[in-house]
Amino acid sequence: MILALGAMLWHGPWSLSVLTVGxxxxxLAVGAxxxxxxxxxxxxxxxxxxxxxxxxxxxGVQRLPDGALVAYRLILLVLPxxxxxxxxxxxxxxxxxxxxxxxxxxxxxxxxxxxxxxLWSVTVQTYESxxxxxxxxxxxxxxxxxxxxxxxxxxxxxxIVTSLALAKDIALAAHCRWYxxxxxxxVWPGPNTTNTNGEPRA
Amino acid sequence: MFGxxxxxxxxxxxxxxxxxxxxxxxxxxxxVPGHSMFFLILFLMLAALCVRKPWSATVAAIMAGLLGxxxxxxxxxxxxxxxxxxxxxxxxxxxxxxxxxxxxxxxFACVGLVAxxxxxxxxxxxxxxxxxxxxxxxxxxxxxxxxxxxxxALGALPVPxxxxxxxxxxxxxxxxxxxxxxx
Numbered sequence: 243m244i245l246a247l248g249a250m251l252w253h254g255p256w257s258l259s260v261l262t263v264g265x266x267x268x269x270l271a272v273g274a275x276x277x278x279x280x281x282x283x284x285x286x287x288x289x290x291x292x293x294x295x296x297x298x299x300x301x302g303v304q305r306l307p308d309g310a311l312v313a314y315r316l317i318l319l320v321l322p323x324x325x326x327x328x329x330x331x332x333x334x335x336x337x338x339x340x341x342x343x344x345x346x347x348x349x350x351x352x353x354x355x356x357x358x359x360x361l362w363s364v365t366v367q368t369y370e371s372x373x374x375x376x377x378x379x380x381x382x383x384x385x386x387x388x389x390x391x392x393x394x395x396x397x398x399x400x401x402i403v404t405s406l407a408l409a410k411d412i413a414l415a416a417h418c419r420w421y422x423x424x425x426x427x428x429v430w431p432g433p434n435t436t437n438t439n440g441e442p443r444a
Numbered sequence: 445m446f447g448x449x450x451x452x453x454x455x456x457x458x459x460x461x462x463x464x465x466x467x468x469x470x471x472x473x474x475x476v477p478g479h480s481m482f483f484l485i486l487f488l489m490l491a492a493l494c495v496r497k498p499w500s501a502t503v504a505a506i507m508a509g510l511l512g513x514x515x516x517x518x519x520x521x522x523x524x525x526x527x528x529x530x531x532x533x534x535x536x537x538x539x540x541x542x543x544x545x546x547x548x549x550x551x552f553a554c555v556g557l558v559a560x561x562x563x564x565x566x567x568x569x570x571x572x573x574x575x576x577x578x579x580x581x582x583x584x585x586x587x588x589x590x591x592x593x594x595x596x597a598l599g600a601l602p603v604p605x606x607x608x609x610x611x612x613x614x615x616x617x618x619x620x621x622x623x624x625x626x627x
Contacts, residue, residue, distance in 0.1 A: 300580055315575065319574055399609060405458035409457075
C-alpha cells in the first residue's frame with residue numbers, strides 16, 4: 243500500500259529508483275518468481291504501448307521518454323497490489339476479510355464465497371448444455387454483440403434464477419439455526435455440548 | 445445488514461460474485477476493450493431492480509469491490525471498490541425512473557451508458573496522480589471509457605426482458621404483486 247501510494251504521490255528525483263528497488267525487494271521476499279506473470283506482462287505491454295503512442299501522437303517523438311516514465315510509474319502503482327494478491331492464498335484473504343468486517347457482512351460474504359461453486363457448477367452445466375444444443379455462445383462467437391443476447395437469455399437468466407433460489411434456501415437454513423437472534427456474532431450449535439435445544443451461543 | 449434481509453444480502457453477494465467471475469472469464473477469452481462493463485451493468489441493474497431497496501446496486505458493487513480486492517481480480521486496491529461503486533451509484537439514483545419506465549429500452553440504455561461512463565474518474569484520477577500529461581490523460585480515458593459505455597448500454601438492454609421473465613415466475617423477493625410472501 244505504501245509503495246503504491248509512493249508511486250502515486252512521490253514525484254521526486256530519486257522516486258522511481260527507490261520505488262523500483264522497494265518493489266523488487268518485495269517481489270523477492272514474497273517469492274514472486276514462483277508464479278506465472280505472462281498475462282500481466284501482456285496487460286503492461288498494452289498499457290505502455292497505448293501511453294507512448296498517445297504521447298507520440300500529441301507531442302511527437304521527442305516526448306516519448308516522458309511517456310515511458312509515466313507508463314513505468316503506472317506499472318509501479320499497480321505492481322505492489324498484484325504482488326500481494328498473487329502471493330497470498332485466497333483462503334487467507336477471506337479469513338482476513340471476515341476478521342476486519344462486521345460479523346453480518348463477513349457472514350454474508352463468506353457464505354457467498356462458500357456457496358458460489360454450487361451456483362457456478364449449475365451455470366457451467368447450463369452453458370455446456372446450451373453449447374451442445376447449438377447456442378452461439380462460444381467465446382469466439384461472443385465477439386458478435388448479437389450473440390451476447392443469446393448468452394444473457396440462456397445463461398444469465400438461469401444464473402439469476404439459481405442465485406435467487408440459493409439465497410432463499412441459505413437464508414431459510416440460517417434462520418432455522420437461529421441466525422440473527424443476537425446482535426453479536428453467534429455459533430451454531432455452540433461449543434456447549436449440554437445445549438440440547440440447538441440455541442446458538444452469543 | 446444495512447436494512448437488507450439475509451436473503452437479499454445473499455442475492456446481492458451472488459450478483460457481485462457473478463460480476464467478478466464473468467469479468468475474469470471474459471478477460472481470458474475475449475480481447476475486446478470495455479467488454480466487462482456489459483455484465484457489470486447487467487448484474488448491477490438486476491441487483492437493484494430485483495431487490496428494489498435503496499442502495500442495492502451500491503451494496504452489490506461494494507461487495508464486488510471487496511471480493512475483487514481480496515481475491516486478486518482487482519488491481520487498483522481500494523480504488524477498485526470506487527470503480528465499481530460509481531456506476532452503481534448512478535444506477536441507484538436512476539432506480540425510480542427505471543422502475544417507472546420498465547418498458548422504455550432507451551431509458552435503460554441511457555442509464556447503462558451513463559453508469560459505464562461514471563467509471564472514468566477513477567482512471568482519470570489514478571493517471572493524473574502519477575503525473576500523466578492532461579491532454580494525453582483525457583485521450584487515454586476517452587479510449588478506455590468509450591468501449592465501456594457502448595458495452596454498458598448493451599448490458600442494460602436485456603434487463604427489462606429478464607425482469608419480466610423473473611416476475612412471471614414469481615421469483616422476485618420484493619415483488620409488489622406478491623408482497624406478502626417476501627422473506
